[in-house]
Amino acid sequence: SGRSLFYVIRTEEISGRDVTMISYMWDTYMNTLSSTLLSRLLLVMAIMTVVSLVFIVVFSRYLTKPLKKLSEDVRMISKRNWDRPISLNRSDEIGELADSIENMRKSLSEQDREQQSMLQFISHELKTPVMVIRSYAQAIKDDIYPGGDLDSAIDVIDKEIQRMDLRVKDLLFITRLEYLSRHDLEKEEVNLSELVEDTVGRFSFQRDDIDWNLNLKDFKTEVNEEQLAIAIENILSNQIRYAKNRIEVTMEVDEREENLLMRFANDGEKIAEAKLEELFKPFNKGVGGETGLGLSITRRIIELHGGTISMVNEEEFVATIVELPI
Numbered sequence: 001s002g003r004s005l006f007y008v009i010r011t012e013e014i015s016g017r018d019v020t021m022i023s024y025m026w027d028t029y030m031n032t033l034s035s036t037l038l039s040r041l042l043l044v045m046a047i048m049t050v051v052s053l054v055f056i057v058v059f060s061r062y063l064t065k066p067l068k069k070l071s072e073d074v075r076m077i078s079k080r081n082w083d084r085p086i087s088l089n090r091s092d093e094i095g096e097l098a099d100s101i102e103n104m105r106k107s108l109s110e111q112d113r114e115q116q117s118m119l120q121f122i123s124h125e126l127k128t129p130v131m132v133i134r135s136y137a138q139a140i141k142d143d144i145y146p147g148g149d150l151d152s153a154i155d156v157i158d159k160e161i162q163r164m165d166l167r168v169k170d171l172l173f174i175t176r177l178e179y180l181s182r183h184d185l186e187k188e189e190v191n192l193s194e195l196v197e198d199t200v201g202r203f204s205f206q207r208d209d210i211d212w213n214l215n216l217k218d219f220k221t222e223v224n225e226e227q228l229a230i231a232i233e234n235i236l237s238n239q240i241r242y243a244k245n246r247i248e249v250t251m252e253v254d255e256r257e258e259n260l261l262m263r264f265a266n267d268g269e270k271i272a273e274a275k276l277e278e279l280f281k282p283f284n285k286g287v288g289g290e291t292g293l294g295l296s297i298t299r300r301i302i303e304l305h306g307g308t309i310s311m312v313n314e315e316e317f318v319a320t321i322v323e324l325p326i
Helices: 027-078 093-141 150-181 192-206 225-242 294-304
Strands: 005-014 017-026 188-191 211-215 220-223 246-254 259-266 308-313 318-325
Touching (some): 188 192, 188 225, 225 294, 225 318, 294 308
Parallel strands (some): 211 246
Antiparallel strands (some): 005 017, 188 220, 246 259, 308 318
């Protein structure tokens, strides 16, 4: 009747006897089996499609919800509203992105506070000399000479102008350091022992009553000589200001850690532990300080070189420790 028969003939041995088995199947059964398998396969595919769609919707919401939140947070940061912290309790790539944005927010917030402090510092520090200069100028115009004579009045005006000039130079130098922090620092090979020794030689004449003790290593490394010289000058200026009778400058090379340690110490009064770190903040003046920017500028220079600076109270000295990578 036009039908086909599929068969398999096998010969096997069972209990010591040869047995021939014939297995057969009509094509109608195969067609039925194929139809059944196809229908079940389509059903499984339909179920998998529905399950996949549900999973995709849930997973997309899992991804897009925190991204929408981060987008809103970034939009708030762009509007300079960075007081609200960014936090996502996730350990995946989105969590890492949130942590990076949070670090950026903290950095921008800190820079904003520093700018506000700088503006307040400028308005406060420049307001006083401007008022003095103006009042003295008006008095001279009225033939009144504060201090007794014209030369004394002009000396006061000149002194106030020098104060203003010093503050403006410090602020311009900070701006320059901010620029350098975003660009590669030009470096050259410098003998640090010679640099320190030359700077000490220029500063030692300011006070004849100080006993200088230098223990330097003949060591060369790549630094920006101009910037590092300014940092060393600022450190030595503080050492001379607070020392009683003795200043020590030592240099050690740690080959294992690949670091260079420079120590500047004086026998002045100890500093309260709570104030040691604050001394490096901008506009924080110590006793007898001038602008409150010297140590802040020094820290930025050292950090531009990949190093660290700290101040510690020792048994007999107050030491400023500079650590630079070799």
